[in-house]
Structures are given as C-alpha cells and as structure tokens.
Amino acid sequence: xxxxxxxxxxxxxxxxxxxxxxxxxxxxxxxxxxxxxxxxxxxxxxxxxxxxxxxxxxxxxxxxxxxxxxxxxxxxxxxxxxxxxxxxxxxxxxxxxxxxxxxxxxxxxxxxxxxxxxxxxxxxxxxxxxxxxxxxxxxxxxxxxxxxxxxxxxxxxxxxxxxxxxxxxxxxxxxxxxxxxxxxxxxxxxxxxxxxxxxxxxxxxxxxxxxxxxxxxxxxxxxxxxxxxxxxxxxxxxxxxxxxxxxxxxxxxxxxxxxxxxxxxxxxxxxxxxxxxxxxxxxxxxxxxxxxxxxxxxxxxxxxxxxxxxxxxxxxxxxxxxxxxxxxxxxxxxxxxxxxxxxxxxxxxxxxxxxxxxxxxxxxxxxxxxxxxxxxxxxxxxxxxxxxxxxxxxxxxxxxxxxxxxxxxxxxxxxxxxxxxxxxxxxxxx
Ligand code: CMC
Numbered sequence: 493x494x495x496x497x498x499x500x501x502x503x504x505x506x507x508x509x510x511x512x513x514x515x516x517x518x519x520x521x522x523x524x525x526x527x528x529x530x531x532x533x534x535x536x537x538x539x540x541x542x543x544x545x546x547x548x549x550x551x552x553x554x555x556x557x558x559x560x561x562x563x564x565x566x567x568x569x570x571x572x573x574x575x576x577x578x579x580x581x582x583x584x585x586x587x588x589x590x591x592x593x594x595x596x597x598x599x600x601x602x603x604x605x606x607x608x609x610x611x612x613x614x615x616x617x618x619x620x621x622x623x624x625x626x627x628x629x630x631x632x633x634x635x636x637x638x639x640x641x642x643x644x645x646x647x648x649x650x651x652x653x654x655x656x657x658x659x660x661x662x663x664x665x666x667x668x669x670x671x672x673x674x675x676x677x678x679x680x681x682x683x684x685x686x687x688x689x690x691x692x693x694x695x696x697x698x699x700x701x702x703x704x705x706x707x708x709x710x711x712x713x714x715x716x717x718x719x720x721x722x723x724x725x726x727x728x729x730x731x732x733x734x735x736x737x738x739x740x741x742x743x744x745x746x747x748x749x750x751x752x753x754x755x756x757x758x759x760x761x762x763x764x765x766x767x768x769x770x771x772x773x774x775x776x777x778x779x780x781x782x783x784x785x786x787x788x789x790x791x792x793x794x795x796x797x798x799x800x801x802x803x804x805x806x807x808x809x810x811x812x813x814x815x816x817x818x819x820x821x822x823x824x825x826x827x828x829x830x831x832x833x834x835x836x837x838x839x840x841x842x843x844x845x846x847x848x849x850x851x852x853x854x855x856x857x858x859x860x861x862x863x864x865x866x867x868x869x870x871x872x873x874x875x876x877x878x879x880x881x882x883x884x885x886x887x888x889x890x891x892x893x894x895x896x897x898x899x900x901x902x903x904x905x906x907x908x909x910x911x912x913x914x915x916x917x918x919x920x921x922x
Pocket of ligand 1: 794852
C-alpha cells in the first residue's frame with residue numbers, strides 16, 4: 493500500500509482498491525471515498541456524520557482533544573482578547589485581518605445597510621406577541637429574499653458580497669425588533685454613530701420616552717460573546733446552510749434554514765435550556781438529584797450545556813466565558829445565585845465518573861446565558877443572540893462554498909431498511 497492511500501479489500505470478491513488519503517493542514521488524515529460506489533459498488537454508512545468530512549474548508553479548525561479553536565489560523569483566546577466582532581466577521585469571510593482602511597470601508601458599508609425595509613416591520617405585527625424570537629427570526633430572515641431581487645444572482649461575485657454584508661448588517665436590527673415586538677415596544681432604528689454591539693444594545697433597550705446610556709461593560713461582554721459564537725466549522729446549522737446553499741438557494745433562505753437548525757435544544761437552543769435547568773435545580777442541595785437524572789438512561793434529562801460532539805476536553809469558549817461571567821457580574825455589582833449554582837454544578841459533574849469517562853465538559857452554552865441574563869436579555873432571546881453572532885460564520889461558509897468551482901449539490905445516500913418490493917393490495921383484500 494502506498495503511503496498516501498488506504499487499500500480496501502472486498503473479501504467477497506477479493507478485489508482491492510486504493511483510496512487517496514488527504515492530508516489537512518491540521519487534523520486527522522481523511523480518506524477520499526468519493527469513488528467507492530464506482531470502484532466497489534458500495535456506499536458508506538455514518539449516521540450523524542461522526543467520521544465524515546462533508547467539505548474542504550479554510551475557515552475554522554477545532555482540535556476537540558486539545559480544546560483548540562482557530563478562526564483562519566488565529567487562536568480564539570487571542571481574538572477574544574484583542575479583536576472585535578466586526579473585525580472577526582471580516583476575517584471569517586475574507587481569510588485575513590483587515591488593514592485600517594479595509595476595516596473602515598467594511599464598517600461603513602455594514603452601517604449603511606443596517607436598516608430594514610419599512611414593509612418588513614409589518615411582518616412583526618403579524619406575529620402573536622408571545623411568538624418565540626427564533627420563530628420570528630427564521631421567518632423574517634427568509635423574507636429578506638423578497639426584498640433584494642436585484643442582487644440575487646449567486647454566480648455574480650458582487651451580488652454574493654452584497655448579500656453576505658446585508659445579512660450581517662441587518663441581523664442585529666431583526667433580532668432587536670423580535671424582542672421589541674415580544675414586549676410591545678416600538679422597534680428602534682439603528683444608529684450609524686454607534687459600533688455594531690453598541691447599536692444592538694441601543695436597539696434592544698432604548699425607548700423613545702427616555703435617554704438610554706450604553707454600558708461599556710455590556711458592550712465588551714457582547715463583543716466577546718459574539719466573537720466566541722461567530723463560527724464553529726461544520727456544526728448542524730452551518731452544515732444546513734451549506735446543504736441548502738448547494739442547491740443554489742439564495743443566501744437569505746440558507747441563513748433562515750441555519751436558524752431553524754440552530755433552534756434545537758441539542759444545538760443553539762441549549763443556552764436557553766441551561767437557564768431553565770438551573771432555575772429548575774434551584775439550589776445546591778438539589779444538584780445530586782439532577783446529576784443522577786442526567787446519568788439515568790431511562791430519563792431523557794441531560795445536563796444542558798455539557799458535552800460536545802467534537803470537544804472531548806474543555807470547550808475553550810466555555811473557559812473564556814466563565815471568566816467573563818466573573819467580570820460582568822462583579823462589575824454589575826450583582827449577587828448571582830444562579831452563577832454560584834452553575835459553578836457548583838460544573839464542579840460536581842467534573843468529579844463524577846460518568847462525566848469523566850465520557851469526557852463531558854461544559855460547552856459554550858453553559859455560561860453564556862448567565863451573562864445574557866445579567867445584561868437584561870431574557871431567556872427566550874438567548875438562541876436569537878447565538879443566531880445573530882453565528883450569521884457571520886454562516887455567510888462565510890456560504891461564500892466559501894459558492895466560490896468553490898467543484899461545488900456539487902449535497903445529496904446523501906441512505907441504507908434502505910423498509911419493505912421489499914411488493915404488489916399493491918386492493919382495499920378489500922387488506
Ligand atoms: N448529559 C448527560 N449525558 C450526556 C450528555 C449530557 N449533557 N451529553 C452526552 N451524554 C452522554 C450520552 O448519553 C452518551 O452516553 P452513552 O455513551 O452511555 O450512551 C455519551 O455521553 C456520549 O454522548 P453522545 O450523545 O454520543 O454525544 P453526541 O456527540 O452525539 O452529542 C451533544 C453531543 C452536544 C448533542 C450532547 O452532549 C448533548 O445533548 N448535550 C446537551 C445539549 C447541549 O449542551 N448542546 C450544546 C452543544 S455546544 C453549542 C452548539 O453546538 O450549539
């Protein structure tokens with residue numbers, strides 16, 4: 493067998509075939525099995541895609557064993573400390589950090605696109621007041637495609653760039669409008685004199701009746717949370733965006749599909765579920781009972797904010813967010829019993845053999861909700877916050893995919909286990 497191939501012998505025929513081994517910059521060597529059906533007439537079976545690379549990508553790298561996360565090669569802790577969300581969005585889409593002039597142009601363009609069409613506002617009024625923000629986000633994002641017919645030629649570089657920038661520019665306005673609708677307050681227009689995160693806070697919390705002072709601690713916390721959530725390679729929602737985009741669907745439809753995938757409690761819905769769980773646990777004495785429930789295979793309860801498909805070590809984002817929790821809560825001068833409870837729950841779980849053996853650690857969602865809550869963002873909005881931040885990652889992947897000349901429609905195979913072919917039975921004979 494040559495060094496760069498994997499040979500597979502079909503014992504039923506004795507035929508041996510060599511498959512190329514692809515060597516990534518970082519990460520596991522990957523066997524290219526795309527010729528398997530042609531060469532050996534087989535498909536592969538990999539439920540949940542646990543060992544299948546669905547695409548090549550230059551954007552994000554995760555080493556789940558070591559707890560490493562890189563955006564375009566830059567470690568997440570360095571970006572969290574030194575960058576801003578908008579700079580990270582530029583980096584994800586373009587591959588390099590912007591020069592001063594490039595950033596100023598990008599920032600100015602994003603600001604110039606931050607308003608939503610006035611007709612879109614009536615969409616919000618069509619939703620009942622208690623609609624979940626993710627229901628509104630998914631619907632309103634999809635409806636953006638009804639407004640930009642002039643720039644939806646996905647084979648045109650400029651149209652793709654415009655659509656990607658529009659998505660990043662408008663998503664804070666949409667997310668804040670979802671919140672305002674749910675509490676019956678007027679939608680607040682974006683302000684171009686504010687930074688991306690300041691503007692979002694202003695749209696969330698200002699009201700026409702009085703002045704709203706933007707808290708710099710809240711801005712710093714949002715910058716950090718948005719950076720940490722911006723991308724995470726081929727997770728369920730990003731894969732959904734790619735699969736949808738592979739059909740040639742427009743980017744707004746793709747991001748709406750990403751929103752729908754993100755909403756589930758096993759994915760972006762977990763941050764909301766963590767707070768619900770902490771409320772339910774209530775106090776430190778109840779922790780053992782909930783740990784026992786999480787370990788009980790007959791109980792569907794899972795420790796929300798724990799475990800990850802890729803990280804089998806600490807999620808580096810969770811470490812950074814836990815530090816931020818300390819800073820935000822002490823700056824706000826708040827006693828936070830839920831944070832104390834979360835710290836204790838983490839400690840108990842990390843000492844428990846069940847969690848140790850399965851390498852289950854706190855993930856990004858375990859602490860993020862506590863910061864959002866301290867900033868006055870209600871639980872129902874947590875997943876919408878995740879979606880807002882992940883939008884830059886989604887569009888970066890969509891752009892990368894659309895620029896790939898080898899793009900193919902995503903079309904998995906299946907292992908059919910249903911009835912064998914049979915003849916139709918007339919109703920009287922059934
Ligand atoms: N609580 C209790 N047991 C767990 C948990 C948990 N949170 N997570 C995994 N396990 C168990 C699981 O039951 C299995 O046990 P066994 O080997 O005895 O059957 C083992 O650990 C391996 O887990 P898995 O289900 O095979 O892992 P997965 O990669 O399929 O699922 C996960 C990953 C994130 C969906 C899962 O850990 C989970 O549901 N966690 C809670 C929800 C959550 O916090 N999601 C946010 C993920 S990070 C942000 C994001 O992606 O959006």
